Amino acid sequence: xxxxxxxxxxxxxxxxxxxxxxxxxxxxxxxxxxxxxxxxxxxxxxxxxxxxxxxxxxxxxxxxxxxxxxxxxxxxxxxxxxxxxxxxxxxxxxxxxxxxxxxxxxxxxxxxxxxxxxxxxxxxxxxxxxxxxxxxxxxxxxxxxxxxxxxxxxxxxxxxxxxxxxxxxxxxxxxxxxxxxxxxxxxxxxxxxxxxxxxxxxxxxxxxxxxxxxxxxxxxxxxxxxxxxxxxxxxxxxxxxxxxxxxxxxxxxxxxxxxxxxxxxxxxxxxxxxxxxxxxxxxxxxxxxxxxxxxxxxxxxxxxxxxxxxxxxxxxxxxxxxxxxxxxxxxxxxxxxxxxxxxxxxxxxxxxxxxxxxxxxxxxxxxxxxxxxxxxxxxxxxxxxxxxxxxxxxxxxxxxxxxxxxxxxxxxxxxxxxxxxxxxxxxxxxxxxxxxxxxxxxxxxxxxxxxxxxxxxxxxxxxxxxxxxxxxxxxxxxxxxxxxxxxxxxxxxxxxxx
Numbered sequence: 001x002x003x004x005x006x007x008x009x010x011x012x013x014x015x016x017x018x019x020x021x022x023x024x025x026x027x028x029x030x031x032x033x034x035x036x037x038x039x040x041x042x043x044x045x046x047x048x049x050x051x052x053x054x055x056x057x058x059x060x061x062x063x064x065x066x067x068x069x070x071x072x073x074x075x076x077x078x079x080x081x082x083x084x085x086x087x088x089x090x091x092x093x094x095x096x097x098x099x100x101x102x103x104x105x106x107x108x109x110x111x112x113x114x115x116x117x118x119x120x121x122x123x124x125x126x127x128x129x130x131x132x133x134x135x136x137x138x139x140x141x142x143x144x145x146x147x148x149x150x151x152x153x154x155x156x157x158x159x160x161x162x163x164x165x166x167x168x169x170x171x172x173x174x175x176x177x178x179x180x181x182x183x184x185x186x187x188x189x190x191x192x193x194x195x196x197x198x199x200x201x202x203x204x205x206x207x208x209x210x211x212x213x214x215x216x217x218x219x220x221x222x223x224x225x226x227x228x229x230x231x232x233x234x235x236x237x238x239x240x241x242x243x244x245x246x247x248x249x250x251x252x253x254x255x256x257x258x259x260x261x262x263x264x265x266x267x268x269x270x271x272x273x274x275x276x277x278x279x280x281x282x283x284x285x286x287x288x289x290x291x292x293x294x295x296x297x298x299x300x301x302x303x304x305x306x307x308x309x310x311x312x313x314x315x316x317x318x319x320x321x322x323x324x325x326x327x328x329x330x331x332x333x334x335x336x337x338x339x340x341x342x343x344x345x346x347x348x349x350x351x352x353x354x355x356x357x358x359x360x361x362x363x364x365x366x367x368x369x370x371x372x373x374x375x376x377x378x379x380x381x382x383x384x385x386x387x388x389x390x391x392x393x394x395x396x397x398x399x400x401x402x403x404x405x406x407x408x409x410x411x412x413x414x415x416x417x418x419x420x421x422x423x424x425x426x427x428x429x430x431x432x433x434x435x436x437x438x439x440x441x442x443x444x445x446x447x448x449x450x451x452x453x454x455x456x457x458x459x460x461x462x463x464x465x466x467x468x469x470x471x472x473x474x475x476x477x478x479x480x481x482x483x484x485x486x487x488x489x490x491x492x493x494x495x496x497x498x
Contacts, residue, residue, distance in 0.1 A: 073085055075100045100134070109147045133166045139167065140167065143188050145185075146188055151176075155191075176192055176200070182213065184213040209238050209239060209247065214246050232279065240283035241292075252302060255277050280305070284311050285311045292323075300331075307331065316335070316355065324351065335355070341366045341370055343355060345374055347379055363387045367390045371383060373401070375407055396415060397421055403444055409451065442485075465483070
């Protein structure tokens with residue numbers, strides 16, 4: 001019955017991969033049929049996941065003789081299992097187990113269970129650093145999920161000061177306010193503000209912008225000053241990049257009505273807030289980068305926004321053909337030569353074809369050069385057949401240097417008079433053996449030896465041997481194998497020639 005668990009026994013034991021496979025095995029009741037085949041680590045993982053899915057009976061049945069389920073329950077996030085541990089008295093017996101449950105219970109939103117766990121060990125011992133650390137993580141977890149009542153209970157506890165100090169020490173980029181803002185939990189944000197827990201307001205704004213949480217942004221503008229952040233233009237540019245149309249509409253309304261009274265205006269009682277949109281660098285560029293046509297359409301209809309020719313360039317780089325077509329039709333900035341080059345570099349043949357048809361003057365030899373360098377044979381062949389301006393024999397060298405021998409052979413047949421390696425930088429080796437763990441370098445040497453052995457000139461061999469000497473260390477045995485092959489087939493040592 002080993003086949004029942006072979007998928008996860010054979011797979012790399014990653015935190016996600018193996019655990020997910022083990023979970024499936026446990027859920028299918030297959031594991032019981034092959035216990036004798038399991039190693040201790042695999043059995044431990046299976047027991048932990050039985051607990052994670054709330055099957056305490058199965059978990060107990062898997063526990064080896066002489067062991068206790070407590071040995072596997074630390075950090076379990078299933079509320080029913082934590083309740084079971086509480087009812088069985090395990091959480092009272094093991095303070096560390098109780099501490100490990102605090103964060104997960106807060107995350108799951110069970111205030112009553114959280115209070116019960118704490119009461120088991122109250123009053124806390126003088127040395128309660130582990131409790132304070134867990135308390136801090138519990139606050140962060142509750143803020144993330146928006147559990148206001150739990151946040152309130154945790155914050156108003158006497159462990160608050162130590163917990164907050166631990167947050168600053170161990171999680172400096174995870175302020176409670178910032179986590180609540182990221183998920184749009186305005187009620188939690190308001191409570192934290194009332195309690196004076198206002199650290200991380202700028203991070204909160206960053207998070208809210210990134211997640212498109214308009215309600216969080218609106219609340220933040222009413223309670224903090226963001227003049228310096230506003231002047232960076234990031235709020236608009238990032239909203240465009242992430243595709244948050246509602247956020248762009250919100251800032252548009254703020255700028256258009258000039259009626260939004262933020263904390264800065266309240267304090268100074270002078271001019272209206274500075275425009276958010278006026279400081280935007282290039283939202284069209286960022287929307288084009290991510291392929292958000294709906295953002296481009298909205299900006300075109302509602303804002304008089306300038307952009308640079310590199311908007312089409314960046315869309316070409318990421319293969320957003322429909323965005324390119326839209327920009328070409330609705331904007332006048334055009335593109336640069338880099339548009340076709342970037343598309344060729346990443347193998348976006350459909351983009352290359354469209355750009356060549358609509359902007360034929362943008363095609364250059366660099367397009368074939370980078371396509372060959374990155375092994376995009378279909379793009380290389382299409383450019384050769386349809387874009388004479390792209391022809392460059394140097395692409396042969398770049399394909400070889402990058403390990404794409406088939407591309408190099410195809411190109412060399414089209415440029416038969418080109419001497420391979422002729423245009424490569426003089427001190428740059430045609431074949432780099434710098435990564436001996438990658439067999440491609442040696443394979444390329446073998447291919448060149450069979451098809452183009454005239455490449456093995458004195459200069460080529462000199463650079464090759466220098467590389468073999470330079471990259472030694474723990475890879476010496478592998479490099480010695482290559483070096484021996486070179487010496488056997490090309491015994492003349494250019495290192496010793498003048």
